[in-house]
Amino acid sequence: MIALAYCIFAASLLTHLHSQSINNRNWKAFFSDPFNDTLVFHIHSDSSFVTSNNAGHLLRTNCTITADTLTLSDYSTGQYSCPDTKGKYKIQTDGHSLTLKLIEDPCDGRARALDGVKWIEAK
Numbered sequence: 258m259i260a261l262a263y264c265i266f267a268a269s270l271l272t273h274l275h276s277q278s279i280n281n282r283n284w285k286a287f288f289s290d291p292f293n294d295t296l297v298f299h300i301h302s303d304s305s306f307v308t309s310n311n312a313g314h315l316l317r318t319n320c321t322i323t324a325d326t327l328t329l330s331d332y333s334t335g336q337y338s339c340p341d342t343k344g345k346y347k348i349q350t351d352g353h354s355l356t357l358k359l360i361e362d363p364c365d366g367r368a369r370a371l372d373g374v375k376w377i378e379a380k
Contacts, residue, residue: 278350278352279300279322279327279348279350279355280300280301280302280322281300281301281302282300282378283297283298283299283300283378283379284297284298284300284355284376284377284378284379285297285298285376285377285378285379286298286374286375286376286377288370292309292311292312294309294310294311294312295309295310296308296309296315297309297379298376300320300322300327301320302320302322303319303320303321304317304318304319304320305317305318305319305320305329306318307337314333315335315337316331316333316335316337316338317331317332317333317338318330318331318332318333318338319331319332322348325347325348325349326345326346326347326348326360327345327346327347327348327357328343328344328345328346329343329344329345329346329362329367330342330343330344331364331367337366337370339363339364339366339367342362342363342364343362344359344361344362344363344364344367344368344371345360345361345362346358346359346360346362346371346372347359347360353377353378354375354376354377354378355375355376355377355378356373356374356375356376357371357372357373357374357376358372358373359371359372359373
């Protein structure tokens, strides 16, 4: 019984630590099309935004981190935003890089931009 309780506690702790490891950090990736620029994904516990060297702020989004899932819902309007739609992505990180795997997202542009892209921690 104690072993089972320990396993449940350890799994819960690892999930919490895993999800928190991307929180309040900045992640960068180079996108050749359509930007030919490095984008920086600034992830915070309740909201996030994406910037580029050439264009400044590209979009703002609400985000929720639950276990190993990141849920995004854009609230800014603009060429690259998908307001009123939620995208869900599985978080994969080794601490210094971040890859998001598509779970579901009705926004094709966001899904293509995020799914499988390797982001490196920006210091």
